[in-house]
Amino acid sequence: MYSAFLALPTELRCNIYDYLLADSQAVTISAGYITIFGNRIQDRARKHDIPGLPLGLAPLARSHYDASLLSVAKPPEIAIDHGWMGDVEQTNSTLGMPAPLALQLTCHLVKDELTDYMRGRRQIKAARAQSLASNVDDQKSFTGIDEEGLSLHVTYPYGLLVLKSKYPYLLKQARRVYVSGYYTNPKDLEPGSPASPEGSDEERPTLSGSFAIAESFGTPAPMRTFRRRPFATAFAGASTDTRPAQRPRLRLDPPIAQQDRRASSTQTTFPPFFETTNALAPAALSHLIRTLFPPEASQVTKLSARILYPGENSYGTVWDDTNSPVTHILRSVCGGKIDMKVKRGPLATGLHMTVQPKTDGRIVSTSWENWRANATVRSTMRTPRMGVEDLDKFLVGEDENS
Template sequence: MSFLELPLELRLIIYEHAAVEGAAVTIGVCELTGKGADIVHRVYGDERAPLPGLPPNHEPAVISTYSSRLLSVSDPARVDASSASSPALHHSTLSSLLLLNHQTNAELSTHFRPKNNKDTSLFVQYPLGLHVFKTKCPDLIQHARSIHIAGSCPKPTSQSDLDHLDQLAGLVSTTLAKSPRFPIEKLEARIYFPGENSYPRVWDDSSPASVILRNVCGGFIDMEVARGRHGTGVYVSVRSHPDNKRVISTVWRRLVEGDHGQPSCGDWAVDKQWPEWNSEFTPSSPLP
């Protein structure tokens, strides 16, 4: 007996067990390297097309595990275009089932209501990972217990840079507004601002830290600002408050990086304890 010959009630039970995500999903982009012909085939071969909104020679990546490399600022993820592997795109189980065939799609759309199994931590590269999240896998928000954002924030130079801020604002509002559609336990963002004089940009209206603060209705908001010679790091941690009160604390630290024997510039953006995280706020270790 084939799967589609089983009673509908039994198939719905199987769908319920199948539509569960893993402990971590990482969302970002990879730069394509190698010969020009290989890059063109990687982007356009087999009826593929580049994802609008990404820089040339970049492809989206959605990985069903934690990948610090995909989040890295100092050593961004790259893929050899001559590699035989296909683009690293993970689709949620539910979205894959919807694409299986017409009957499965109809059954899921009409009869199936997935359980709210908020067990997955989403790790999102900033800023392009937000675009990939919105366009390729928005349904993953239904499974999110926490969201962790990491990346670099150069000074905005185009409309696409502002679009990323709108996507961030929408994500925060969806998960941490007064009556969020998809509530989560915690959102944290570790954003690196490159440049010796980058500190003032932390508080600009176009700063992701400012966007998060504007779109959080209430909660425990803890901020750390790490200032260094080569750049500034901002860590924002937001947890829901039972009474929707807004409680904010901020500390300043020294950021040591970029010189001989020190971490590379931007390493700070990726938390060394990830994919592990605490539901409470955990301050960074003091720097020497």
């Protein structure tokens, strides 16, 4: 069969390969809540089952960087008000192949040529990086080349499950991978909290309980049955009877402290995951790390992970919990330069980890800092307090840009 592309000279085909490899592309993978007229529903007729993904969520994929899919304060939603789930799912989860991968699938000759060209291009980059290691000015001009290729933005844990189930081929094509999300240990949740499944309706204040009369007053509970009286009788009774009517005493609970309100808001924003999600997400993360950082050299240049651990005393969960994402990343990286920055705050503990490939060894560095709210955005008349929006900026990466 005649092929116009193979009829081109080899030098021209190499120029086309170089153009495809130098082009920058970004992909964002996450999951969103399914809503109809503002109410969240479950998709029990899902066409493609994704292990670990709850029925109330649907996969989301964008062929560009979309920061709204990474937000936790305002999680993404998929509205099916004027459509059916099949069309919405196809629109939001359909993702094309990267150009180099699509070209490799044309025929064996093109695949061999492109693979050999990529190998030679990688060797030239490594030699150039070693020769320019002593020159700072040349290093600045050389860093622009690292922006080429595919950048993959994935959320934890739902984005990783969608990536492993629907788009596993993107891992071999990605040069930079950004993982952002949060992790909660079900054992750390307090019973009766909004996020705890053990909280029942009986433990919450009700209207009938609020109108109960305290026993210390020694008065019987009033009857709360009201009957409509004739207008004349009511008017006459009001003119002759001057005794005050007995009212039920309203029992109010003490006001919730501001710190407890902020903690409750944090637990509502970061709900716990299902058991299947907690079991499959660490395995998907380990698979991603082993694919990106094998014992031999690969094309990936950077891995960035931003993980939130909600709670004031969540620092121990970062290292002690066996299902913590950080522990799986450290165990799965064969070799590399690992830089970790731990931020401890009143609402959560944030960890920013950066991994760069290094096949001949492993270097780990860790730094700690107190996490405070950005004083430039808030009022300077009072001490700035952290909120959920500050945690969301950390996940998106806006805290370093501000």
